[in-house]
Amino acid sequence: MAYTANKPNAPDTRELRAKIPGWGVDLDPGMRPAAKKEVYDPASTGAHWEVPEQQIATFPRERSTEHREITPVFGTACPPKGLSGIIRRAAYRHWSEGQTMHWLALMFADRIDVLESLVVDLFRGKPDNFLAEWGIKAELTRHGFKSRFGRHRADTWRVPLDVLMLASSSLLVLGAGYVMVNGFKSMLAPPKRRWLFG
Amino acid sequence: MRAMVYRGPYRVRVEEKDMPTIEHPNDAIVRVTCAAICGSDLHLYHGLMPDTRVGFTFGHEFTGIVEEVGSSVQSLRRGDRVMMPFNISCGACFFCARQLYSSCHNTNANATAAGGMFGYSHTAGGYDGGQAEFVRVPFADVNHAIIPEWMSEEDAVLLTDACPTGYQAAEMGDIKEGDVVVVFGAGPVGLFAAKSAWLMGAGRVIVVDHLDWRLQMARTFAHAETLNFTQVNDVVQHFKDVTDNLGADVCIEAVGAEADGAGFQHLATVKMKLQGGAPTALNWAIDSVRKAGIVSVVGGFGPLFSAVKFGDAMNKGLTIRTAQCSVKRHWPRLFQHVKNGVLKPSAIVTHRLALDEIAEGYHMMSSKLDNVVKPLVFPRAA
Structure with missing residues (x-):
């Protein structure tokens, strides 16, 4: 049968109004606060400035190349540090947000940061406890098995893969951390005499 | 501290x-x-x-x-x-x-x-x-x-x-009386989007997910019909079947980067970080909405590219609306709804x-x- 101009199966709105609490209270677009995307109303924002005061930077704050200058306020959590900090600063200095390299460099720095922090916190006496940080206890206290199996979940197939990836990536991180610690130790140790000169 | x-x-x-x-x-x-x-x-x-x-x-x-x-x-x-x-x-x-x-x-x-x-x-x-x-x-x-x-x-x-984002998702769908609205994702934002769709006069609201308890909440809290996508062979075909082959008037994507439902997309994204997010639900939304319909996207994605079916979106003449919610703008109306018991x-x-x-x-x-x-x-x- 050919399609017609009618909308199929139009519902009985009186029935819906009776059945659904609040049905249609915002049917009129005028009741919807952002139905009109842009509403110029600077007096409504709560700001009592036209040009905001500038926050003082206590460290060289990285910024997107797409900004003319640093914004009036900015976050000061986790200033760039170490090798990851050098990569992050380079990502902000050299590539705009439109460049894939900008984001790839930041993602790479994130992984380096994990390694660096692992080593640094080991020396600070706050070593990572992987099991606790994964929150693995929830598997026991929050019904890990019962929550996953026999419930028609689309993600059950990848549970072994999740475990494998988590375990292998953590081993990689720990292995790299071990190499970094050993490298650091050997840098601090007095130079060994080599057979060539002995 | x-x-x-x-x-x-x-x-x-x-x-x-x-x-x-x-x-x-x-x-x-x-x-x-x-x-x-x-x-x-x-x-x-x-x-x-x-x-x-x-x-x-x-x-x-x-x-x-x-x-x-x-x-x-x-x-x-x-x-x-x-x-x-x-x-x-x-x-x-x-x-x-x-x-x-x-x-x-x-x-x-x-x-x-x-x-x-x-x-x-x-x-x-x-x-x-x-x-x-x-x-x-x-x-x-x-x-x-x-x-x-x-x-x-x-x-x-x-x-x-969560609540204003769900409300804005429905608002960006420009819902008209009697519209068929499909919400992908029965998380908090999807639940509030479904609930808000009724406030804006939807005629039918269907929530899609794979987690049975969330779908149960979509039925009780948001009074919606539900679809567990693992129970159908083809999500898009299902929505064509239940809308007399027209498609939904509005689709709301409230899933974002970690979408399940397509193993390869999940692997490429969450596991291998090769995309800004798995666009599984977004592609379902694009294909399930009717021609000239509206897809409202509030699921969060990373800034890298994702394999979105943009050709379908263009051919169908879709309006795709997206935004991080401007929360403050919605507070006066949502405060009224909470005070009047319309929203809890x-x-x-x-x-x-x-x-x-x-x-x-x-x-x-x-x-x-x-x-x-x-x-x-x-x-x-x-």
Whole structure:
């Protein structure tokens, strides 16, 4: 049968109004606060400035190349540090947000940061406890098995893969951390005499 | 103070951190009384959002009590009970002046694609979030509401992101009386989007997910029809079948980067980080909506590219509307709805955790254990 101009199966709105609490209270677009995307109303924002005061930077704050200058306020959590900090600063200095390299460099720095922090916190006496940080206890206290199996979940197939990836990536991180610690130790140790000169 | 900190993908812990300080004359320091773990926190937790630094504190949904205010703050006093939008906005730039608070141009030094946000990586400005005992609130005169006496703290915390984002998702669908609305994702935002679709006069609301307890909540809380996508061979065909082959008038994508349903997409994204997000639900939305229909996207994706079926979108003449929610703009209307009993945001809260349980909370949320929908965190600063 050919399609017609009618909308199929139009519902009985009186029935819906009776059945659904609040049905249609915002049917009129005028009741919807952002139905009109842009509403110029600077007096409504709560700001009592036209040009905001500038926050003082206590460290060289990285910024997107797409900004003319640093914004009036900015976050000061986790200033760039170490090798990851050098990569992050380079990502902000050299590539705009439109460049894939900008984001790839930041993602790479994130992984380096994990390694660096692992080593640094080991020396600070706050070593990572992987099991606790994964929150693995929830598997026991929050019904890990019962929550996953026999419930028609689309993600059950990848549970072994999740475990494998988590375990292998953590081993990689720990292995790299071990190499970094050993490298650091050997840098601090007095130079060994080599057979060539002995 | 004690705060949740990120240690690397899938790892968080609680640490002692320095107290936040007044860094700008319009800052406030807020003692956090209630925070939430959001589905979009999982993008950070899984390492999908670039420039998520070790030591960073997540949390963009929180309420609290004002502890200290900067010299230029006029509308807040110590002791005020406040809620903050997840957006950080200046109130004076081109975008804020047009009530597009989520696009503020003065609060995110790290990127121009989004405004500042609490606890959402340096890509969103590098502001520590509210899963901590204390938090710094920039432009405090703009970024707060005093919690009314009649409003519960749990309702308030859900009005800082999930509820207004769901409402805005429905609003961007430009829903007309009798429209068929399909909501992909039965998480908190999807549930609020479904509920809001009725307020705007939808004729039929169908919520899609694969987690049976969330679909149950979609039926009871949001009065929606539901579809468990694992129970049909072809989601798109299903929606053509149930709409006389026309397609839905409006599709709302409330899933984002971690979508399940297509194994390859999930592997390429969440596991291998080759895309900004798995666009499985977004592609279902594009293909399930009718020609000239509207797809409203509020699921969070990373800034890298994703394999979206844009050819279909163009051929069908779709309107695709997207935005981070401008929370503050929606508060007056949503406050009315809560006061009148039309909306009860806290009805979706399933878990209440202490800050010390945060690692278990993230694991539970990430692995979808214990019928979790919305976990809250209570930092309880002394």
